[in-house]
Amino acid sequence: MVRVRFAPSPTGxxxxxxxxxxxxxxxFARKNNGKFILRIEDTDKERSKKxxxxxxxxxxxxxxxxxxxxxxxxxxxxxxxxxxxxxxxxEFADKLLKEGKAYxxxxxxxxxxxxxxxxxxxxxxxxxDNRCRNLTEEDIKKFERxxxxxxxxxRVPEKIIxxxxxxxxxxxxxxxxxxxxxxxxxxWTPTFNFAVVVDDYLMKITHVIRGEDHLSNTPKHILLFEAxxxxxxxxxxxxxxxxxxxxxxxxxxxxxxxxxYREDGYLPEAFFNYIALLGWxxxxxxxxxxxxxxxxxxxxxxxxxASAIFDPEKLLWMNGYYIRKTPISRLVELSLPxxxxxxxxxxxxxxxxxxxxEKVIILEQERIKKLSEVPxxxxxxxxxPVYEENAVKKYLDEKGKKILSxxxxxxxxxxxxxxxxxxxxxxRFCEEKGYKTSHVFxxxxxxxxxxxxxxxxxxxxxxxxxxxxxxxxxxxIRGREE
Ligand code: GLU
Numbered sequence: 490m491v492r493v494r495f496a497p498s499p500t501g502x503x504x505x506x507x508x509x510x511x512x513x514x515x516x517f518a519r520k521n522n523g524k525f526i527l528r529i530e531d532t533d534k535e536r537s538k539k540x541x542x543x544x545x546x547x548x549x550x551x552x553x554x555x556x557x558x559x560x561x562x563x564x565x566x567x568x569x570x571x572x573x574x575x576x577x578x579x580e581f582a583d584k585l586l587k588e589g590k591a592y593x594x595x596x597x598x599x600x601x602x603x604x605x606x607x608x609x610x611x612x613x614x615x616x617x618d619n620r621c622r623n624l625t626e627e628d629i630k631k632f633e634r635x636x637x638x639x640x641x642x643x644r645v646p647e648k649i650i651x652x653x654x655x656x657x658x659x660x661x662x663x664x665x666x667x668x669x670x671x672x673x674x675x676x677w678t679p680t681f682n683f684a685v686v687v688d689d690y691l692m693k694i695t696h697v698i699r700g701e702d703h704l705s706n707t708p709k710h711i712l713l714f715e716a717x718x719x720x721x722x723x724x725x726x727x728x729x730x731x732x733x734x735x736x737x738x739x740x741x742x743x744x745x746x747x748x749x750y751r752e753d754g755y756l757p758e759a760f761f762n763y764i765a766l767l768g769w770x771x772x773x774x775x776x777x778x779x780x781x782x783x784x785x786x787x788x789x790x791x792x793x794x795a796s797a798i799f800d801p802e803k804l805l806w807m808n809g810y811y812i813r814k815t816p817i818s819r820l821v822e823l824s825l826p827x828x829x830x831x832x833x834x835x836x837x838x839x840x841x842x843x844x845x846x847e848k849v850i851i852l853e854q855e856r857i858k859k860l861s862e863v864p865x866x867x868x869x870x871x872x873x874p875v876y877e878e879n880a881v882k883k884y885l886d887e888k889g890k891k892i893l894s895x896x897x898x899x900x901x902x903x904x905x906x907x908x909x910x911x912x913x914x915x916x917r918f919c920e921e922k923g924y925k926t927s928h929v930f931x932x933x934x935x936x937x938x939x940x941x942x943x944x945x946x947x948x949x950x951x952x953x954x955x956x957x958x959x960x961x962x963x964x965x966i967r968g969r970e971e
């Protein structure tokens with residue numbers, strides 16, 4: 490039974506790189522009919538915040554990643570928040586101490602720093618010198634009397650450690666370069682490395698899929714699995730996510746949190762699709778996949794060792810693709826929060842308003858790349874247009890206004906205000922008067938919408954409705970300043 494976990498530390502908002510780790514674990518679990526576990530690694534009391542944990546859960550759910558066990562839903566191997574498991578780590582620590590596999594170290598931070606400084610001065614490599622490995626009872630008593638609070642260190646055996654990584658192949662480490670490292674801090678809470686291993690063991694994790702930045706911790710983890718007598722899971726270290734300029738993805742590349750993309754109007758299915766394909770691909774060069782298809786296609790073996798490049802332009806393109814494919818009723822639903830925020834739609838729009846929004850948004854659907862663009866694109870359907878200065882100068886000059894006054898009664902006479910009929914009547918008007926269509930269409934468009942760009946003129950007029958179209962044209966003829 491495959492069991493994998495996503496183990497974020499709630500010290501910030503869910504980052505694209507982390508979302509990718511979560512997604513790969515999720516796809517791997519679903520593909521193998523296994524379990525996907527969410528575990529919150531909040532042992533760093535200073536940096537961990539409840540609000541980040543909550544935001545993380547919101548973002549993961551938004552992405553469409555469901556877990557089988559986790560802090561919010563429980564499960565057989567809980568609790569799933571490390572801060573609630575301290576006693577468990579203490580038991581493991583006591584056992585290692587009793588067995589002599591770990592020992593208490595009484596060196597103070599200052600002493601360690603001083604020794605490191607000296608080592609560097611003498612051209613030696615810094616790092617713990619295993620000084621407290623063989624303390625006598627007397628030494629210990631003396632330190633205890635001095636009130637020193639010990640940490641617990643693993644007694645690192647001398648050996649070659651091989652990691653059979655599913656993505657990177659065999660990676661070999663020599664334990665000589667690993668000093669006896671801390672597993673319990675002086676407040677007798679676990680270090681990150683120790684908690685991870687105890688939890689992966691107790692939660693019966695079979696595959697550890699995580700970022701390459703954790704590869705250097707892996708020999709320590711293997712030593713710890715061996716020390717507590719646990720089976721060693723399979724490892725897969727995913728390549729890092731870089732920005733288009735091939736430097737590590739950071740604020741410089743724009744938004745890096747999932748939340749920022751959500752708030753900017755990306756569709757979860759587009760985000761899921763794009764992130765899931767970062768760093769691996771199917772044999773075909775296909776790019777659009779549903780969640781189900783991604784689960785079917787996913788393969789750890791096909792993950793690249795090379796870094797993945799996050800390209801925001803590509804994501805934007807994919808988002809536009811998904812928006813164009815979205816049924817209009819859902820697109821309206823997704824756009825509502827953005828329209829409310831822009832104060833273009835009231836808090837609880839009625840049925841009629843929703844129907845109207847469907848008619849409006851469908852006209853722009855082809856052009857929308859992200860939902861945050863919707864308010865600006867459709868603003869003039871919902872309130873009086875804001876007239877663009879250049880458009881007014883160019884098209885609502887004397888000549889434009891004259892044409893508008895001539896076309897006004899023609900429009901007024903249209904009984905069936907449908908796009909086909911409007912088009913027919915206005916084209917006939919142009920012919921009869923000998924006007925170039927553009928000389929008529931542009932002033933009408935600007936008068937009705939305030940701008941030169943937008944959806945097709947006749948469908949736009951139909952949706953705005955005869956009464957409002959006439960009113961806007963009339964306002965322009967009369968001069969808006971009146
Ligand atoms: N809590 C670690 C992190 O957020 C993940 C540890 C792991 O996956 O083993 O980077």
